[in-house]
Amino acid sequence: MYEKRDNEFIAWYPNSLAAISDSNDPWKQKEAAFYVHIPFCSAICDYCGFSIEKLKGANTGSYLDCLLREIAYYRDKLTNYQFICGHFGGGTPSAVDSEFVAEVMRHLRANLLIESAAEVTIEVNPISATEAKLESYLRDGFNRLSVGIQSFNDPQLKVMGRPHRQSDVESLLSIIAKQKWINWSVDIMFGIPGQTLKDVEGDIRRLIEIAPPHISCFRLEVIPFTVLKLREFAGLLPQRLSEQTLLEMQELITCMLESAGYRHYGAFNYALPGFESVHNKIAFTAPQGEYIGFGNSAYSYINDAIYCNHADIDAYTSAVVSAGNGIVLSKAVSSREKMSRYFVLGLKFFEVSRSRFIDIFGIDPAYHFGDALTKLASEDLIDIQGDIYTLTKKGKYYVNNVCKEFYTDENKNRSQFPQFAPTITRKQVEKYASLASQK
Ligand SMILES: C[S@@+](CC[C@H](N)C(=O)[O-])C[C@H]1O[C@@H](n2cnc3c(N)ncnc32)[C@H](O)[C@@H]1O
Ligand code: SF4
The missing domain is CATH 3.80.30.20 (tm_1862 like domain)
Structure with a gap:
């Protein structure tokens, strides 16, 4: 049993506070x-x-x-x-x-x-x-x-x-x-x-x-x-x-x-x-930051959510007039997707740091992406030099294939462009269809 009853008035937790700095300033922009x-x-x-x-x-x-x-x-x-x-x-x-x-x-x-x-x-x-x-x-x-x-x-x-x-x-x-x-x-x-x-x-x-x-x-x-x-x-x-x-x-x-x-x-x-x-x-560079997009078809990544505006210009303007914003689709990004994003977007710029990943997510990338990393290394697409995963010359050529190895199951085989607002006119379609039929 306890030797003595603790009478401290617990008013907040945790207690391990430190002087204000860049990493713990709650008002840091x-x-x-x-x-x-x-x-x-x-x-x-x-x-x-x-x-x-x-x-x-x-x-x-x-x-x-x-x-x-x-x-x-x-x-x-x-x-x-x-x-x-x-x-x-x-x-x-x-x-x-x-x-x-x-x-x-x-x-x-x-x-x-x-x-x-x-x-x-x-x-x-x-x-x-x-x-x-x-x-x-x-x-x-x-x-x-x-x-x-x-x-x-x-x-x-x-x-x-x-x-x-x-x-x-x-x-x-x-x-x-x-x-x-x-x-x-x-x-x-x-x-x-x-x-x-x-x-x-x-x-x-x-x-x-x-x-x-x-x-x-x-x-x-x-x-x-x-x-x-x-x-x-x-x-x-x-x-x-x-x-x-x-x-x-x-x-x-x-x-x-x-x-x-x-x-x-x-x-x-x-x-x-x-x-x-x-x-x-x-x-793109890992760890990625946040961005906000204005206008039709613009994408944003803010507060751990990704969202996009209507691609069609009229649909965008109607949405802004009625709601103040042009958003049509959005998604709260899961922890697993954040880890995946680190590699998917980061490797488009050829290198990502292992220790930064551990700092942010508290886990070694090999824990979640071990199979992908082993496969990519054995096929000479990725290399680890010290702390850095780098794309090889071959990996740079197949950069999108490599990035997609890190997609979560939910995102595999899904299109990047859920909406499409084509600009071709009926007249153009008819003109070229008629030329095609004369081939
Ligand atoms: C938004 S556009 C850039 C600016 C401006 N509209 C222009 O075309 O001068 C971005 C770039 O994507 C590239 N691009 C556009 N359509 C493409 C296509 N079908 N295949 C490959 N690259 C494309 C072009 O190099 C283009 O400059
Ligand atoms: S139509 Fe030509 S100029 Fe306009 S966005 Fe497309 S590529 Fe650029």
Whole structure:
């Protein structure tokens, strides 16, 4: 029995309090990212599967109104967050008037706490970006451009159904140089039907000459419900490239860019030292941070829940008018999914730390993912160097296959895109169906 009755008045628990620091400050603002989706484009590219609308004829006024309402709706819910980066994507933000963009930016600053040094990116393309628009982005506080070039080769731009030409690209590049943008990125695509290794080499050589600090390099996917897919079915495209040629193209790109000083730091991403995207760091690098998305089809990860807005623009605007937000689907993320997320998204950026995992989840990754880790190591897809799990060269090529080994059973074989709002018109479907029937 007890020697003596304990008379302490137990008022709180636990008792092991310590002086306030970064790790135990309950009012510490959490670092997060924001994303704004502007779903309009001057012209629609044949390969595009995004939730977008042609600018001409679009009701941009009502969309802007809803974006502003949605941002204001979250104001009180986000007081504990400090935004260290932001991204305006789409669609093409440079397609709309610069005043549209400026108004959204002012409203964001009025409603969210955005760090003064935050990296804020805007996507632009050669069809719609002008000198005046880029100047206005500098005044609005954007400090990074993401430029959709795709290719420097006119015949290939035509095959993929991209409306700009090399001369448009060169004009935009001279504006970027004249305005002295320091931090900017280029989107480039390869694997275009009919493209040769020599063509890819030409595009990458030109890229290295202009030396953007960051490059995102995507392999063209021919997506159902796009004009490109209809053209392919109608026999109007050169043959698709073999997997072997695509592998050689990927290797050539990586080899050329690495020799020029770029680091291949993510599935599609190459950067000169210090120019890795902050948005990628928050959204993908393990342990991942939180982000909030505004606009149709935007995704958010906040307070251990993931949710997405309506993809269809009208459905999004109706939801914002009636509820203040555009949410259509959401999920509270389970502890098991959080562990899985650490690897699934983290390995897209090629490496994750074992000890960070143990710090956060209190358990060795081998406990939950032992089978996957053993299988990936035996197939030379993953390597453990000290504390770090790294993708091998082969693992980098099969990056998505590797990431999916960490999916929980509930998520296996589920589509990433539960909603899809195709942009092809009935007229286009009829035109290409008729051409296909003449084959
Ligand atoms: C939201 S878009 C970027 C910005 C802008 N709308 C543009 O196209 O210039 C992001 C990038 O995804 C890539 N992309 C779009 N559709 C693709 C497809 N079908 N296959 C592979 N990459 C694609 C392109 O490189 C594009 O620049
Ligand atoms: S690829 Fe970019 S510019 Fe082309 S239609 Fe899609 S979002 Fe618009």
